[in-house]
Amino acid sequence: MHHLSLYFHFVKLRIRSQMEYRLSFVFDFFAQVSISVIDFFMIALLFNRFKELAGWSLWEVGFLYGMIGICFALAEMVGRGFDVFQRHIVRGDFDTVLIRPLGTFFQVFSHEFLLRRLGRIAQALVVFLIANSQITISWSLTKVGYLLISLVSGTCFFVGLFVIGATSCFWTVQSIEIINIFTNGGVFMGSYPFSIYRWWFRHFFTFIVPLACVNYFPALFLLEKIGSSGGSPIGVLLAPCAGFLFLGITMLFWRWGVLHYQSTGH
Amino acid sequence: MKSLSLAFQVYLAFIKKSFQRRMQYRVANLVGLTTNFFFLLVHIFVYTAFYAARTVPQPLSLNEIITYFVLCQVSFMLMPLWGTRSEVTSAIKDGSVALQLTKPVDFQAYWFADECGRACYYLLMRGFPTFLISILFFEVTIPQQPTVLVAFTVSMMLAIFMSNAITITIFSSGFWTLDTTGIPGMSYSIITLFSGMLVPIALWPEWLAHIARWLPFEGLIDIPFSIYLGKITGIEVWIAIGKQMGWNLFFIGLGRFLLTRGFSRLVIQGG
Numbered sequence: 001m002h003h004l005s006l007y008f009h010f011v012k013l014r015i016r017s018q019m020e021y022r023l024s025f026v027f028d029f030f031a032q033v034s035i036s037v038i039d040f041f042m043i044a045l046l047f048n049r050f051k052e053l054a055g056w057s058l059w060e061v062g063f064l065y066g067m068i069g070i071c072f073a074l075a076e077m078v079g080r081g082f083d084v085f086q087r088h089i090v091r092g093d094f095d096t097v098l099i100r101p102l103g104t105f106f107q108v109f110s111h112e113f114l115l116r117r118l119g120r121i122a123q124a125l126v127v128f129l130i131a132n133s134q135i136t137i138s139w140s141l142t143k144v145g146y147l148l149i150s151l152v153s154g155t156c157f158f159v160g161l162f163v164i165g166a167t168s169c170f171w172t173v174q175s176i177e178i179i180n181i182f183t184n185g186g187v188f189m190g191s192y193p194f195s196i197y198r199w200w201f202r203h204f205f206t207f208i209v210p211l212a213c214v215n216y217f218p219a220l221f222l223l224e225k226i227g228s229s230g231g232s233p234i235g236v237l238l239a240p241c242a243g244f245l246f247l248g249i250t251m252l253f254w255r256w257g258v259l260h261y262q263s264t265g266h
Numbered sequence: 267m268k269s270l271s272l273a274f275q276v277y278l279a280f281i282k283k284s285f286q287r288r289m290q291y292r293v294a295n296l297v298g299l300t301t302n303f304f305f306l307l308v309h310i311f312v313y314t315a316f317y318a319a320r321t322v323p324q325p326l327s328l329n330e331i332i333t334y335f336v337l338c339q340v341s342f343m344l345m346p347l348w349g350t351r352s353e354v355t356s357a358i359k360d361g362s363v364a365l366q367l368t369k370p371v372d373f374q375a376y377w378f379a380d381e382c383g384r385a386c387y388y389l390l391m392r393g394f395p396t397f398l399i400s401i402l403f404f405e406v407t408i409p410q411q412p413t414v415l416v417a418f419t420v421s422m423m424l425a426i427f428m429s430n431a432i433t434i435t436i437f438s439s440g441f442w443t444l445d446t447t448g449i450p451g452m453s454y455s456i457i458t459l460f461s462g463m464l465v466p467i468a469l470w471p472e473w474l475a476h477i478a479r480w481l482p483f484e485g486l487i488d489i490p491f492s493i494y495l496g497k498i499t500g501i502e503v504w505i506a507i508g509k510q511m512g513w514n515l516f517f518i519g520l521g522r523f524l525l526t527r528g529f530s531r532l533v534i535q536g537g
Contacts, residue, residue, distance in 0.1 A: 181300060
Protein backbone atom coordinates (compact mmCIF):
# COMPACT_ATOMS: atom_id res chain seq x y z
CA MET A 1 0.00 0.00 0.00
CA HIS A 2 2.80 2.29 0.98
CA HIS A 3 4.51 1.49 -2.31
CA LEU A 4 1.41 2.27 -4.28
CA SER A 5 0.87 5.72 -2.82
CA LEU A 6 4.56 6.43 -3.21
CA TYR A 7 4.35 5.37 -6.83
CA PHE A 8 1.51 7.74 -7.58
CA HIS A 9 3.35 10.50 -5.82
CA PHE A 10 6.37 9.94 -8.07
CA VAL A 11 4.20 9.79 -11.18
CA LYS A 12 2.65 13.12 -10.27
CA LEU A 13 6.12 14.64 -10.00
CA ARG A 14 7.18 13.24 -13.38
CA ILE A 15 4.09 14.58 -15.07
CA ARG A 16 4.58 17.99 -13.56
CA SER A 17 8.18 18.16 -14.73
CA GLN A 18 7.23 17.06 -18.26
CA MET A 19 4.53 19.69 -18.47
CA GLU A 20 7.16 22.35 -17.86
CA TYR A 21 8.24 21.92 -21.46
CA ARG A 22 4.79 22.45 -22.86
CA LEU A 23 5.65 23.29 -26.46
CA SER A 24 8.00 20.37 -26.68
CA PHE A 25 5.29 18.16 -25.21
CA VAL A 26 2.71 19.26 -27.78
CA PHE A 27 5.17 18.84 -30.66
CA ASP A 28 6.13 15.42 -29.50
CA PHE A 29 2.53 14.39 -28.94
CA PHE A 30 1.63 15.20 -32.54
CA ALA A 31 4.81 13.64 -33.85
CA GLN A 32 3.83 10.43 -32.03
CA VAL A 33 0.33 10.52 -33.45
CA SER A 34 1.48 11.21 -37.00
CA ILE A 35 4.06 8.42 -36.92
CA SER A 36 1.57 5.85 -35.73
CA VAL A 37 -1.15 7.02 -38.09
CA ILE A 38 1.20 6.49 -41.04
CA ASP A 39 1.96 3.08 -39.62
CA PHE A 40 -1.60 1.87 -39.87
CA PHE A 41 -2.25 3.74 -43.08
CA MET A 42 0.38 1.54 -44.72
CA ILE A 43 -1.38 -1.61 -43.60
CA ALA A 44 -4.61 -0.20 -45.00
CA LEU A 45 -2.84 0.49 -48.33
CA LEU A 46 -1.77 -3.13 -48.55
CA PHE A 47 -5.27 -4.36 -47.86
CA ASN A 48 -6.62 -1.95 -50.43
CA ARG A 49 -4.60 -3.84 -53.00
CA PHE A 50 -4.64 -7.39 -51.71
CA LYS A 51 -8.04 -7.44 -49.92
CA GLU A 52 -7.10 -10.15 -47.39
CA LEU A 53 -4.19 -11.72 -45.56
CA ALA A 54 -4.33 -15.43 -44.78
CA GLY A 55 -8.10 -15.21 -44.20
CA TRP A 56 -7.91 -12.01 -42.14
CA SER A 57 -9.63 -8.80 -43.18
CA LEU A 58 -8.22 -5.30 -42.71
CA TRP A 59 -10.17 -4.62 -39.55
CA GLU A 60 -9.38 -7.97 -38.03
CA VAL A 61 -5.74 -7.05 -38.49
CA GLY A 62 -6.65 -3.61 -37.11
CA PHE A 63 -7.86 -5.41 -34.00
CA LEU A 64 -4.44 -7.09 -33.60
CA TYR A 65 -2.68 -3.83 -34.37
CA GLY A 66 -4.74 -1.88 -31.85
CA MET A 67 -4.18 -4.42 -29.09
CA ILE A 68 -0.43 -4.60 -29.47
CA GLY A 69 -0.17 -0.84 -29.96
CA ILE A 70 -1.98 -0.13 -26.71
CA CYS A 71 0.15 -2.64 -24.79
CA PHE A 72 3.42 -1.32 -26.13
CA ALA A 73 2.59 2.33 -25.57
CA LEU A 74 1.41 1.58 -22.02
CA ALA A 75 4.62 -0.35 -21.38
CA GLU A 76 6.70 2.54 -22.71
CA MET A 77 4.78 4.92 -20.49
CA VAL A 78 5.20 3.01 -17.24
CA GLY A 79 8.35 1.02 -18.01
CA ARG A 80 10.38 3.96 -19.23
CA GLY A 81 12.67 3.71 -16.19
CA PHE A 82 14.05 0.40 -17.48
CA ASP A 83 14.08 1.60 -21.06
CA VAL A 84 16.54 4.38 -20.27
CA PHE A 85 18.25 2.57 -17.42
CA GLN A 86 21.71 2.55 -19.02
CA ARG A 87 22.07 6.21 -18.07
CA HIS A 88 22.16 5.26 -14.39
CA ILE A 89 24.87 2.71 -14.97
CA VAL A 90 26.95 4.97 -17.20
CA ARG A 91 26.80 7.84 -14.72
CA GLY A 92 27.16 5.64 -11.66
CA ASP A 93 23.80 6.81 -10.31
CA PHE A 94 22.80 3.30 -9.44
CA ASP A 95 24.91 3.57 -6.28
CA THR A 96 22.35 5.95 -4.80
CA VAL A 97 19.55 3.54 -5.68
CA LEU A 98 21.31 0.84 -3.68
CA ILE A 99 21.53 2.82 -0.47
CA ARG A 100 17.89 3.90 -0.37
CA PRO A 101 15.51 1.88 1.83
CA LEU A 102 13.39 0.60 -1.05
CA GLY A 103 13.66 -2.29 -3.49
CA THR A 104 15.81 -1.57 -6.55
CA PHE A 105 13.16 -2.81 -8.95
CA PHE A 106 10.54 -0.50 -7.50
CA GLN A 107 12.85 2.49 -7.53
CA VAL A 108 13.87 2.11 -11.16
CA PHE A 109 10.28 1.37 -12.14
CA SER A 110 8.93 4.48 -10.45
CA HIS A 111 11.76 6.69 -11.63
CA GLU A 112 10.22 7.60 -14.97
CA PHE A 113 6.78 8.07 -16.39
CA LEU A 114 6.43 9.09 -20.02
CA LEU A 115 3.21 11.01 -20.35
CA ARG A 116 3.69 11.79 -24.02
CA ARG A 117 3.00 8.19 -24.97
CA LEU A 118 -0.65 9.14 -24.57
CA GLY A 119 -0.59 10.08 -28.25
CA ARG A 120 0.37 6.58 -29.26
CA ILE A 121 -2.16 5.03 -26.89
CA ALA A 122 -4.91 7.24 -28.28
CA GLN A 123 -4.11 6.29 -31.86
CA ALA A 124 -3.99 2.56 -31.12
CA LEU A 125 -7.22 2.85 -29.16
CA VAL A 126 -8.94 4.61 -32.05
CA VAL A 127 -7.88 1.90 -34.49
CA PHE A 128 -9.02 -0.73 -32.01
CA LEU A 129 -12.43 0.90 -31.58
CA ILE A 130 -12.98 1.38 -35.30
CA ALA A 131 -12.00 -2.24 -35.84
CA ASN A 132 -14.60 -3.20 -33.25
CA SER A 133 -17.33 -1.32 -35.01
CA GLN A 134 -16.38 -2.83 -38.38
CA ILE A 135 -16.40 -6.46 -37.32
CA THR A 136 -19.20 -7.96 -35.31
CA ILE A 137 -17.88 -9.30 -32.05
CA SER A 138 -20.39 -10.68 -29.61
CA TRP A 139 -19.03 -9.09 -26.46
CA SER A 140 -19.79 -10.79 -23.19
CA LEU A 141 -18.59 -10.12 -19.68
CA THR A 142 -16.11 -12.99 -19.99
CA LYS A 143 -14.71 -11.53 -23.18
CA VAL A 144 -14.32 -8.03 -21.76
CA GLY A 145 -12.56 -9.44 -18.70
CA TYR A 146 -10.37 -11.59 -20.90
CA LEU A 147 -9.51 -8.58 -23.08
CA LEU A 148 -8.50 -6.48 -20.10
CA ILE A 149 -6.34 -9.27 -18.70
CA SER A 150 -4.73 -9.70 -22.12
CA LEU A 151 -3.95 -6.01 -22.35
CA VAL A 152 -2.35 -5.96 -18.91
CA SER A 153 -0.49 -9.14 -19.76
CA GLY A 154 0.78 -7.62 -23.00
CA THR A 155 1.97 -4.55 -21.15
CA CYS A 156 3.76 -6.79 -18.64
CA PHE A 157 5.39 -8.62 -21.52
CA PHE A 158 6.86 -5.45 -22.99
CA VAL A 159 7.92 -4.14 -19.58
CA GLY A 160 9.63 -7.51 -19.13
CA LEU A 161 11.57 -6.91 -22.33
CA PHE A 162 12.69 -3.51 -21.03
CA VAL A 163 13.78 -5.17 -17.79
CA ILE A 164 15.92 -7.64 -19.73
CA GLY A 165 17.47 -4.77 -21.66
CA ALA A 166 18.15 -2.87 -18.44
CA THR A 167 19.55 -5.88 -16.61
CA SER A 168 22.00 -6.62 -19.40
CA CYS A 169 23.50 -3.18 -18.71
CA PHE A 170 24.93 -4.56 -15.47
CA TRP A 171 27.38 -6.43 -17.66
CA THR A 172 27.66 -4.31 -20.79
CA VAL A 173 27.34 -0.83 -19.17
CA GLN A 174 26.08 0.69 -22.43
CA SER A 175 22.77 -0.68 -23.60
CA ILE A 176 23.37 -2.93 -26.57
CA GLU A 177 19.86 -2.30 -27.86
CA ILE A 178 19.35 -5.83 -29.07
CA ILE A 179 16.06 -5.76 -27.19
CA ASN A 180 14.71 -3.32 -29.79
CA ILE A 181 14.28 -6.25 -32.13
CA PHE A 182 11.71 -7.66 -29.76
CA THR A 183 10.04 -4.39 -28.75
CA ASN A 184 9.76 -2.41 -31.99
CA GLY A 185 10.03 -5.55 -34.06
CA GLY A 186 7.48 -7.23 -31.83
CA VAL A 187 4.96 -4.49 -32.43
CA PHE A 188 5.56 -4.74 -36.16
CA MET A 189 5.23 -8.51 -36.40
CA GLY A 190 2.43 -8.62 -33.82
CA SER A 191 0.33 -6.44 -36.10
CA TYR A 192 -0.09 -9.37 -38.49
CA PRO A 193 -1.64 -12.78 -37.87
CA PHE A 194 0.95 -15.26 -36.66
CA SER A 195 -0.15 -17.92 -39.09
CA ILE A 196 1.75 -16.16 -41.89
CA TYR A 197 5.12 -16.82 -40.23
CA ARG A 198 7.24 -19.93 -40.61
CA TRP A 199 6.99 -22.57 -37.88
CA TRP A 200 10.40 -21.89 -36.26
CA PHE A 201 9.61 -18.20 -36.13
CA ARG A 202 6.19 -18.84 -34.63
CA HIS A 203 7.54 -21.26 -32.02
CA PHE A 204 10.25 -18.86 -30.97
CA PHE A 205 7.72 -16.08 -30.44
CA THR A 206 5.34 -18.36 -28.56
CA PHE A 207 7.51 -20.40 -26.22
CA ILE A 208 10.69 -18.36 -25.75
CA VAL A 209 9.57 -14.78 -26.25
CA PRO A 210 5.81 -15.20 -25.70
CA LEU A 211 4.63 -12.40 -27.97
CA ALA A 212 1.90 -14.52 -29.59
CA CYS A 213 0.47 -15.40 -26.18
CA VAL A 214 -0.37 -11.81 -25.31
CA ASN A 215 -1.68 -10.72 -28.68
CA TYR A 216 -2.44 -13.28 -31.36
CA PHE A 217 -3.98 -16.02 -29.21
CA PRO A 218 -6.18 -13.63 -27.22
CA ALA A 219 -7.34 -12.09 -30.49
CA LEU A 220 -8.18 -15.57 -31.80
CA PHE A 221 -10.44 -16.10 -28.81
CA LEU A 222 -12.07 -12.67 -28.99
CA LEU A 223 -12.65 -12.87 -32.74
CA GLU A 224 -13.78 -16.49 -32.43
CA LYS A 225 -11.17 -17.66 -34.87
CA ILE A 226 -9.92 -20.62 -32.83
CA GLY A 227 -9.60 -23.62 -35.08
CA SER A 228 -9.67 -21.77 -38.37
CA SER A 229 -6.41 -19.93 -37.67
CA GLY A 230 -4.76 -22.43 -35.32
CA GLY A 231 -4.51 -22.83 -31.56
CA SER A 232 -6.34 -25.12 -29.14
CA PRO A 233 -9.13 -23.69 -26.93
CA ILE A 234 -7.46 -24.39 -23.58
CA GLY A 235 -4.07 -23.17 -24.76
CA VAL A 236 -5.61 -19.98 -26.04
CA LEU A 237 -7.48 -19.33 -22.78
CA LEU A 238 -4.33 -19.79 -20.72
CA ALA A 239 -2.11 -17.86 -23.14
CA PRO A 240 -2.31 -14.43 -21.42
CA CYS A 241 -0.70 -15.95 -18.30
CA ALA A 242 2.53 -15.99 -20.29
CA GLY A 243 2.87 -12.20 -20.06
CA PHE A 244 2.76 -12.22 -16.26
CA LEU A 245 5.05 -15.21 -16.08
CA PHE A 246 7.49 -13.52 -18.42
CA LEU A 247 7.63 -10.39 -16.29
CA GLY A 248 8.13 -12.55 -13.19
CA ILE A 249 11.08 -14.34 -14.75
CA THR A 250 12.66 -11.08 -15.89
CA MET A 251 12.30 -9.73 -12.32
CA LEU A 252 14.29 -12.71 -11.08
CA PHE A 253 16.84 -12.00 -13.76
CA TRP A 254 16.97 -8.38 -12.55
CA ARG A 255 17.66 -9.51 -8.99
CA TRP A 256 20.48 -11.70 -10.14
CA GLY A 257 21.82 -8.86 -12.27
CA VAL A 258 21.87 -6.44 -9.34
CA LEU A 259 24.16 -8.87 -7.51
CA HIS A 260 26.63 -8.51 -10.37
CA TYR A 261 26.61 -4.74 -10.34
CA GLN A 262 29.99 -3.08 -10.24
CA SER A 263 29.90 0.65 -9.94
CA THR A 264 31.44 2.73 -12.68
CA GLY A 265 32.16 5.25 -9.93
CA HIS A 266 31.68 8.94 -9.91
CA MET B 267 42.53 25.94 -58.62
CA LYS B 268 44.87 25.41 -55.73
CA SER B 269 42.38 26.71 -53.21
CA LEU B 270 39.74 24.41 -54.68
CA SER B 271 41.86 21.32 -54.21
CA LEU B 272 42.69 22.50 -50.71
CA ALA B 273 39.00 22.88 -49.89
CA PHE B 274 38.41 19.42 -51.30
CA GLN B 275 41.09 17.98 -49.04
CA VAL B 276 39.64 19.69 -45.99
CA TYR B 277 36.15 18.34 -46.53
CA LEU B 278 37.51 14.92 -47.41
CA ALA B 279 39.24 14.94 -44.04
CA PHE B 280 35.91 15.72 -42.36
CA ILE B 281 34.27 12.81 -44.16
CA LYS B 282 37.07 10.50 -43.05
CA LYS B 283 36.86 11.66 -39.44
CA SER B 284 33.14 11.13 -39.34
CA PHE B 285 33.62 7.65 -40.79
CA GLN B 286 36.33 6.69 -38.34
CA ARG B 287 34.39 7.81 -35.29
CA ARG B 288 31.72 5.25 -36.10
CA MET B 289 34.18 2.42 -36.64
CA GLN B 290 34.51 2.12 -32.87
CA TYR B 291 31.00 0.83 -32.30
CA ARG B 292 31.39 -2.68 -33.63
CA VAL B 293 28.94 -4.43 -31.34
CA ALA B 294 26.33 -1.79 -32.07
CA ASN B 295 26.81 -2.45 -35.76
CA LEU B 296 26.36 -6.18 -35.31
CA VAL B 297 23.15 -5.59 -33.37
CA GLY B 298 22.02 -3.21 -36.11
CA LEU B 299 22.65 -5.84 -38.75
CA THR B 300 20.58 -8.34 -36.81
CA THR B 301 17.77 -5.81 -36.54
CA ASN B 302 17.94 -5.19 -40.30
CA PHE B 303 17.54 -8.90 -40.93
CA PHE B 304 14.71 -9.31 -38.52
CA PHE B 305 12.66 -6.59 -40.18
CA LEU B 306 13.55 -7.89 -43.62
CA LEU B 307 12.38 -11.35 -42.64
CA VAL B 308 9.04 -10.11 -41.29
CA HIS B 309 8.49 -8.01 -44.43
CA ILE B 310 9.14 -11.05 -46.57
CA PHE B 311 6.74 -13.20 -44.54
CA VAL B 312 4.02 -10.57 -44.79
CA TYR B 313 4.36 -10.02 -48.53
CA THR B 314 4.64 -13.73 -49.26
CA ALA B 315 1.33 -14.25 -47.47
CA PHE B 316 -0.29 -11.34 -49.28
CA TYR B 317 0.90 -12.62 -52.65
CA ALA B 318 -0.12 -16.20 -51.93
CA ALA B 319 -3.80 -15.34 -52.15
CA ARG B 320 -3.58 -13.28 -55.34
CA THR B 321 -3.97 -14.70 -58.79
CA VAL B 322 -4.08 -11.36 -60.60
CA PRO B 323 -0.62 -10.22 -61.71
CA GLN B 324 0.75 -7.34 -59.63
CA PRO B 325 2.89 -4.38 -60.78
CA LEU B 326 5.80 -5.95 -58.91
CA SER B 327 6.41 -9.69 -58.64
CA LEU B 328 7.13 -11.23 -55.24
CA ASN B 329 10.82 -11.53 -56.14
CA GLU B 330 10.93 -7.88 -57.04
CA ILE B 331 9.24 -6.98 -53.77
CA ILE B 332 11.81 -8.99 -51.84
CA THR B 333 14.61 -7.27 -53.74
CA TYR B 334 12.99 -3.91 -53.03
CA PHE B 335 12.97 -4.54 -49.30
CA VAL B 336 16.50 -5.91 -49.28
CA LEU B 337 17.57 -2.62 -50.86
CA CYS B 338 15.46 -0.77 -48.28
CA GLN B 339 17.33 -2.45 -45.44
CA VAL B 340 20.62 -1.72 -47.19
CA SER B 341 19.89 1.98 -47.30
CA PHE B 342 17.75 2.45 -44.19
CA MET B 343 20.49 4.05 -42.19
CA LEU B 344 21.29 6.43 -45.04
CA MET B 345 17.86 7.97 -44.93
CA PRO B 346 17.11 11.24 -43.15
CA LEU B 347 16.10 10.86 -39.49
CA TRP B 348 17.08 7.21 -39.27
CA GLY B 349 19.64 5.98 -36.79
CA THR B 350 22.00 8.04 -34.70
CA ARG B 351 22.60 11.53 -35.96
CA SER B 352 25.89 12.98 -37.02
CA GLU B 353 27.90 15.01 -34.52
CA VAL B 354 26.93 18.36 -36.00
CA THR B 355 23.24 17.54 -35.84
CA SER B 356 23.38 16.66 -32.16
CA ALA B 357 25.55 19.71 -31.58
CA ILE B 358 22.65 22.06 -32.26
CA LYS B 359 20.76 20.53 -29.40
CA ASP B 360 23.51 20.51 -26.80
CA GLY B 361 24.93 23.88 -27.79
CA SER B 362 28.39 22.74 -28.79
CA VAL B 363 27.52 24.00 -32.24
CA ALA B 364 29.04 27.29 -31.05
CA LEU B 365 32.43 25.68 -31.08
CA GLN B 366 31.94 24.26 -34.54
CA LEU B 367 30.92 27.62 -35.91
CA THR B 368 34.36 28.94 -35.11
CA LYS B 369 35.91 26.63 -37.70
CA PRO B 370 37.01 28.60 -40.75
CA VAL B 371 34.94 26.51 -43.16
CA ASP B 372 31.55 26.80 -44.77
CA PHE B 373 29.22 25.44 -42.12
CA GLN B 374 26.72 23.76 -44.42
CA ALA B 375 29.48 22.08 -46.40
CA TYR B 376 31.10 20.97 -43.17
CA TRP B 377 27.81 19.53 -41.93
CA PHE B 378 27.28 17.89 -45.32
CA ALA B 379 30.71 16.28 -45.14
CA ASP B 380 29.93 15.04 -41.65
CA GLU B 381 26.73 13.43 -42.90
CA CYS B 382 28.56 11.96 -45.90
CA GLY B 383 31.01 10.22 -43.62
CA ARG B 384 28.11 8.77 -41.73
CA ALA B 385 26.51 7.61 -44.97
CA CYS B 386 29.75 5.98 -46.20
CA TYR B 387 30.06 4.14 -42.93
CA TYR B 388 26.56 2.74 -43.00
CA LEU B 389 26.83 1.85 -46.65
CA LEU B 390 30.04 -0.11 -46.15
CA MET B 391 29.50 -1.63 -42.72
CA ARG B 392 25.75 -2.11 -42.74
CA GLY B 393 24.54 -1.93 -46.30
CA PHE B 394 26.96 -4.21 -48.11
CA PRO B 395 26.89 -7.00 -45.50
CA THR B 396 23.09 -6.89 -45.52
CA PHE B 397 23.06 -7.18 -49.29
CA LEU B 398 25.62 -9.99 -49.48
CA ILE B 399 23.92 -12.12 -46.83
CA SER B 400 20.52 -11.46 -48.40
CA ILE B 401 21.72 -12.85 -51.72
CA LEU B 402 22.54 -16.10 -49.94
CA PHE B 403 19.16 -16.48 -48.26
CA PHE B 404 16.60 -14.86 -50.53
CA GLU B 405 16.00 -14.66 -54.23
CA VAL B 406 17.34 -11.23 -54.94
CA THR B 407 17.17 -9.92 -58.49
CA ILE B 408 20.41 -8.51 -59.86
CA PRO B 409 20.25 -6.28 -62.95
CA GLN B 410 21.94 -7.76 -65.99
CA GLN B 411 22.62 -4.67 -68.09
CA PRO B 412 25.56 -2.54 -67.02
CA THR B 413 23.65 0.63 -68.00
CA VAL B 414 21.04 -0.14 -65.36
CA LEU B 415 23.75 -0.53 -62.75
CA VAL B 416 25.33 2.76 -63.75
CA ALA B 417 21.99 4.59 -63.65
CA PHE B 418 21.20 3.01 -60.29
CA THR B 419 24.55 4.04 -58.83
CA VAL B 420 24.06 7.63 -59.94
CA SER B 421 20.49 7.70 -58.67
CA MET B 422 21.46 6.14 -55.35
CA MET B 423 24.21 8.71 -54.83
CA LEU B 424 21.74 11.48 -55.51
CA ALA B 425 19.37 9.87 -53.01
CA ILE B 426 22.07 9.90 -50.33
CA PHE B 427 22.98 13.52 -51.09
CA MET B 428 19.34 14.50 -50.90
CA SER B 429 18.96 12.64 -47.63
CA ASN B 430 21.83 14.70 -46.19
CA ALA B 431 20.43 17.93 -47.56
CA ILE B 432 17.02 17.15 -46.05
CA THR B 433 18.56 16.29 -42.69
CA ILE B 434 20.36 19.62 -42.64
CA THR B 435 17.20 21.49 -43.58
CA ILE B 436 15.08 19.77 -40.94
CA PHE B 437 17.54 20.18 -38.12
CA SER B 438 18.18 23.80 -38.99
CA SER B 439 14.67 24.36 -37.68
CA GLY B 440 16.19 23.65 -34.28
CA PHE B 441 17.51 27.22 -34.29
CA TRP B 442 13.93 28.40 -33.97
CA THR B 443 12.19 25.74 -31.90
CA LEU B 444 15.18 24.75 -29.73
CA ASP B 445 13.61 21.34 -29.71
CA THR B 446 14.85 18.57 -31.90
CA THR B 447 12.05 16.04 -31.57
CA GLY B 448 8.87 17.74 -32.75
CA ILE B 449 9.51 18.90 -36.30
CA PRO B 450 11.85 16.01 -37.11
CA GLY B 451 9.20 13.66 -35.75
CA MET B 452 6.52 15.02 -38.00
CA SER B 453 8.80 15.20 -41.03
CA TYR B 454 9.77 11.63 -40.31
CA SER B 455 6.28 10.31 -40.92
CA ILE B 456 5.85 12.28 -44.14
CA ILE B 457 9.23 11.17 -45.46
CA THR B 458 8.67 7.56 -44.42
CA LEU B 459 5.34 7.48 -46.20
CA PHE B 460 6.20 9.28 -49.43
CA SER B 461 9.63 7.78 -49.98
CA GLY B 462 8.02 4.38 -50.50
CA MET B 463 9.99 2.95 -47.61
CA LEU B 464 7.06 1.03 -46.15
CA VAL B 465 5.11 0.05 -49.25
CA PRO B 466 6.51 0.48 -52.79
CA ILE B 467 4.69 3.29 -54.60
CA ALA B 468 3.87 0.91 -57.46
CA LEU B 469 1.41 -0.85 -55.14
CA TRP B 470 -0.36 2.35 -54.05
CA PRO B 471 -3.74 3.47 -55.32
CA GLU B 472 -3.51 5.86 -58.25
CA TRP B 473 -4.48 9.10 -56.44
CA LEU B 474 -1.92 8.67 -53.69
CA ALA B 475 0.84 7.63 -56.07
CA HIS B 476 0.08 10.79 -57.99
CA ILE B 477 0.72 12.93 -54.92
CA ALA B 478 3.98 11.08 -54.31
CA ARG B 479 5.18 11.89 -57.83
CA TRP B 480 4.94 15.59 -57.08
CA LEU B 481 6.89 15.34 -53.85
CA PRO B 482 10.67 15.08 -53.51
CA PHE B 483 10.76 12.05 -51.21
CA GLU B 484 10.28 9.33 -53.83
CA GLY B 485 13.82 10.28 -54.86
CA LEU B 486 15.12 8.76 -51.63
CA ILE B 487 13.91 5.20 -52.10
CA ASP B 488 11.43 4.60 -54.86
CA ILE B 489 13.29 6.16 -57.79
CA PRO B 490 16.66 4.45 -57.29
CA PHE B 491 15.05 1.08 -56.54
CA SER B 492 12.68 1.28 -59.48
CA ILE B 493 15.66 1.96 -61.70
CA TYR B 494 17.41 -1.05 -60.17
CA LEU B 495 14.39 -3.25 -60.84
CA GLY B 496 14.14 -2.02 -64.43
CA LYS B 497 10.73 -0.43 -63.83
CA ILE B 498 12.00 2.92 -65.06
CA THR B 499 13.68 2.67 -68.45
CA GLY B 500 14.85 4.70 -71.42
CA ILE B 501 14.25 8.42 -71.40
CA GLU B 502 12.33 8.17 -68.10
CA VAL B 503 15.57 7.33 -66.30
CA TRP B 504 16.91 10.71 -67.35
CA ILE B 505 13.76 12.46 -66.22
CA ALA B 506 13.84 10.67 -62.85
CA ILE B 507 17.50 11.54 -62.27
CA GLY B 508 16.82 15.10 -63.37
CA LYS B 509 14.05 15.31 -60.78
CA GLN B 510 16.42 14.07 -58.09
CA MET B 511 18.99 16.69 -59.08
CA GLY B 512 16.40 19.44 -59.01
CA TRP B 513 15.20 18.49 -55.53
CA ASN B 514 18.79 18.24 -54.37
CA LEU B 515 19.41 21.83 -55.41
CA PHE B 516 16.15 22.87 -53.78
CA PHE B 517 17.04 21.38 -50.40
CA ILE B 518 20.60 22.61 -50.46
CA GLY B 519 19.28 26.09 -51.19
CA LEU B 520 16.60 25.89 -48.51
CA GLY B 521 19.08 24.58 -45.96
CA ARG B 522 21.46 27.38 -46.80
CA PHE B 523 18.74 29.98 -46.39
CA LEU B 524 17.61 28.57 -43.04
CA LEU B 525 21.16 28.33 -41.75
CA THR B 526 22.01 31.93 -42.63
CA ARG B 527 18.83 33.14 -40.97
CA GLY B 528 19.37 30.79 -38.04
CA PHE B 529 22.85 32.06 -37.25
CA SER B 530 21.69 35.62 -37.13
CA ARG B 531 19.40 34.72 -34.25
CA LEU B 532 21.43 31.97 -32.72
CA VAL B 533 20.80 31.17 -29.09
CA ILE B 534 23.33 28.81 -27.63
CA GLN B 535 21.92 26.23 -25.26
CA GLY B 536 23.99 25.00 -22.37
CA GLY B 537 27.47 26.10 -21.48
